[in-house]
Structures are given as structure tokens and as C-alpha cells.
Amino acid sequence: MRFSNTFLDEIRDRVPISAVVGRRVTWDRKKTNVSRGDYWACCPFHGEKSPSFHCEDRKGRYHCFGCGVTGDHFRFMQELEGLSFPESVQQLADMAGIAMPQPDAQAERREKERTTLLDVMELATCFFQDQLQSASGAKARAYLRDRGLTARTIETFRLGYAPESRNALKEFLASKDVPKDQMEACGLVVHENVPVSYDRFRDRIMFPILSSREKVIAFGGRAMSPDAMAKYLNSNETELFHKGNVLYNFTRARRASQAATKGPVPQEPTIIAVEGYMDVIALHQAGVENAVAPLGTALTENQLELLWRMSPEPVLCFDGDGAGLRAAHRAADLALPHIKPGRSVRFALLPDGKDPDDMVRQEGRAPFDTVMAQARPLAEMIWMREAGNGTFDTPEKRAELEARLKQIVAVIADENVRRYYQQSMRERLNGFFAPQNQGGDRRQSYAGQGRGKGGNAGGRGGPGGGFSAPARSVGVSDRLARSGLVRGYQELPALREVVLAITIVNHPQLLLDEYDEIAAIDFENRDLQRFWSAMLPAAATAGANLSRGYLIEKLTAQGFGPLVVALDQQVRNARLWIATEQAAAEDAREGYRQALSLHKRTKALRVQKMELEREIGMATEAGDEVNIEPLLRALSEVQLEIVRMENQEAIIDGFGVMSGRVKGVAVGHGG
16 A cells, blocks of 8 residues: 555654654663753664664654664664564554555545646746746846845745736646646636636745745745735645645755754754744845744744744744734744643844844844844743733732733643743742832842832732742751751751752652753752762662662761761751652652752852852953943842842742652641
């Protein structure tokens, strides 16, 4: 049985190749980068001890650098499992949840027709290209020249011109023996409700739209006449073309993105989505080759999925006007339900009145790169929209903002991401509505505008309800002092570091799933640094013997026994049951992740503080009074945030108030 390319492509799109290969190999933890869809393992086709077998989800291919085998989903099933091609298709279709096509002469005929239609579209593309270079295309050539496009760029994107005639293309195709029904099936002529069909595109600059296999499947046409009914006109929906499933410049941008990961300095694959054809082309000519565009409409879910196939965090770039901002907000709402670990979006907003084409043509690439570097995360876009321009000078308005944020965040399907978004919005609300104190106005507008007015709504913890944090009772230093943590150690560790260290000792199974992240923890406390340097090698050599008892035995032999006892007693004194041996595994994992998040944010703030202090010192030496003042303001804000983080017990206090589960026993929080 012959399978259509459309059917095989649907299987490849639905089933990552790592899911196929992963059934027969064990991925190497150190070399594999799951968020990028980049996997390494020892080759299943030849014996080896170090992983040289590479599998990449975005390409849908595998390759062994040792023995040279390479292929896709179907070849892997055939060569490793000895299946025939139809058998491999059957198994993969089952994995994808797709019904196998029934033997159908009509379906085979339709596939042949698709191939024929692609040939017709290629003929039309060549016709439009020739017309651009003819006498009738002089006006179009002048327009493209005025837009700054070079002959090489015009050729790269195969731009053309549809002459101002009702039947120029129709007559050309007829001379090539293309039947009328094929012209109609390609959407090249208008034939409905008219006695005689005529060319769909007339007096327009033509932009060929390519499939993922780089075949012309449709056209976009830009009107030359200012009186035209539509400035841009796309092909209608056809057997070849479904507008919501295609991105302009998809394949070329994907190649550029993948090339960046293999350069002298490998980078994360990045894709930029802009609003129009000319934006994509102008950026390409300026050296930004990883840009795509939807086809004249708002971004669709299918197009967003295409972006995520190329990059875990594509940048959505919008024009700097009201329409562009509204489009950005629509895109944020579109993306929010579908985000998950390793999959999100960022937003780049251009200066008001600018689009990418204008910017790179008038100012060069550098200002555009600056805008890209300042792209905002999705959470910030949501916050800016809801809180940026509002006035929240009454408890009712603040409660309304909180309720609106809760409702927006609730659509996130991934439970873990949803929880962290709730935490992020809670922290933004608390900072936004924080009371004034002796150090000045502590209210922090994360949007940079529209600060709340009046006092604190909801007490010390901020607004009440689902986003409010537990009230802080005892500071970190107070708890550490009360605990009597082993006397004789040089400095007291932060409570979050205590939680990180003892949770791993009490629940070493976390190492099996989170080893790379755990190994990278950088403790500030010197005693915990030495402790970690002993614990990690002990865990690495344990193999199947890895357990809490094994780790404690090894650590005690190296003199860390008293510290382990003290750390464990500390979390019990603080009633942080989530970090104790008795906690359920899922609660321990949750507590560890929250503590690590707090740890990373605190360290990042301190790095930012040091950088600002360095810049202030340099500006002072240079006598640069203009820049000193904003740097001092920024430093003050960072210092306030550090103080808030160091005294914040909300996240850590919350550890003990989760499920209350302890390996089959309900635990209270009363001591």
C-alpha cells in the first residue's frame, strides 16, 4: 500500500522521534537537553561505551557519529526492529492515535493530483518572476527598489509581478496544457458565480508561499494601485493550502535557527514571528534570517505549534502602535493555555509607529537586535495588560485585579506551570500594593507604570484570597539562631539552603530525576559547599544502593554526621515537614523545587546588585552625572527586593502546609 506524504508527515508531527527511539535506548543525562529536544545515547546499532548517537526532535532525525547510521521514525523501526515499511507505519500510527488509511483508489488519485497541482504552482511562480523582469513589471521593480530590496533578495524569495490583466496567467497556463479545473483547484483563477473565469491576482507584487518541503503552495499579492479593494490578497483555501497551518518563510527560518545551534558559539534555537511578508524579507536582507510571519491574519494555534517545533521560546514581535499591542495581547491569550516546562513565548514591542521593515531599512540591524534583547516574558505581558494602566486606589479595585489575574492564569493546562504563574502574580501583587515605610515608597510596578494608590489591601501579606501569602512570623535568622545549628561552623546558612541540602539527603530519589540541576546548586554557605562536594560523589558511586541510609553512612564517615543531624533538626524546629524523611515523595519534590526557585532568584538579585555597583563606580570615576542617578535608583530597587526576599517566609512557610502527607501518615503542623 502506498501512503501519502501528508499522512506520513502527520505521524512525524504527532510523535517526537525521541519517543520512538527512547523505547530502545537510555538517554545520557549529561549531554541530553530535553527542553531543546536534543537527545544523546549509546548507539543501539553498534556497541559503544560513550554516547555518540544523536536524536533531534525538531528535525525528526537520528544520526550516529560512530557508525554513521541515520534516518527517521520509519527507518528506525525497520532497521532496529526488523519491521517492513507498512508495519512500521502501522505501529507509529497507533502511537500517534491516527487511523490507518484504507486502500483507496480515490485517495491515491488525489495524491497524484496534489503533485500535479504543485507543478502548476511552479509554472505560475516562474510566470510571475518573468513578468517582474519584463516591461510591464517596471513599476513593480521600482517599488521594490524604493523599499530597499536588492536583486539577490528578490531572487531568493522568488518575488514576481501579476500583470494588470484579467487573463494573462490563465492564457499562459493554457498554453502549457494546464486544464481549467487545475487552475481553479490551485486558486489561480476566480471561477465561482462568474460566467468566465479570470485571474485572481492582477497588478500585484507576488510573494510565493512555500510548504515545509519548499514547494510553492500559495501566493500573497500586494496591490500596486492605492485604489485596490485589498492591499494584500492571499490565495484562497485549496487542497494544497490551509492558511492557518502555514508560516511564511518557515523552512528557511528553521534552517537558520538550527544553524545557530551548531556555530562556533552554540546558541538556543530562536525564531522571531513578525507581522508581514515585507518584514520577513527586510530582516533577512539585514542578516536576521530566522523570521517568519502569519499570512495576513492573527496567529493561530497551529501556527503557534509550528513555532514551538522550531524553538522552545519563540519571540513574537509586534509593531509599535495600538493595533500591534492588541495583537500582542491576543497572542498572549492564545499561548497561555498551552505553555509548559520548556515551552513558552516572549514579546518584543517595537517603538511606536515602527515596524521591522522600517527599522532595519532606516536605522540598520542594531536597533532591532536591541529590541529583541529586551523581549518580555509572557508573564510580564499579562501583568502589563492587567495592571499597567489601571488605578487601584480602593480595596474593591484591587480585589477585582486579583480576581482577574486568577481567572487568566487558571487556563494554563500544565499544573506545575500554572502554580508558578500563580506564585508570580501573587508576588507582583504584593510588591505593587506594598505599604510605604521609612525607606520611601516600596510599591513596585512590574509594568513600569500605573502604580496602585493608597495603603495596603489585605494586611501584611498583600491582597487577600487565593494569591495572598501566609503572614510572616519569624525571620530566617531568628529561626536559625533558635535551632542551635551545630556550634563551631563558620556561618549560618539561609533556611532555603538548609531545605535544599537536607531534602536531597532525606529523599535521594530526587537525584535520579534532577541530577544535573541538583549538581549545579551553588551554596553560599561554605560548610554546605564542602558538604555538597562530599555528598554528590557519594551519590554518584552508589548505583543501585542509593538510599538515605547509604548517604548518611558515607557522609558520617567523612565527618558530616553532626551537620546532617543539625540540618534535619533545623527543618523540624521550623515545622517544615516537607523536607523531612517522613514526607511523601511528591511533596518533598515540590518543596525542593520551590526552595530552589527562591534560591536562584535571590542569587540573581545579588549578581544584579554587584553589577549595578560596578557600573556606578565606573560612572563616578568618569564623572558621568547623567547616568549615575538612574543607576542609583535601580540599585535602591534591587536592594529593597533583596531585603524582601531575605525576609520573605511565604514560600518556605508554605512547605509545611501542603498535603500533609507523610508516607501513609497524616501529619499535623503543631509541633
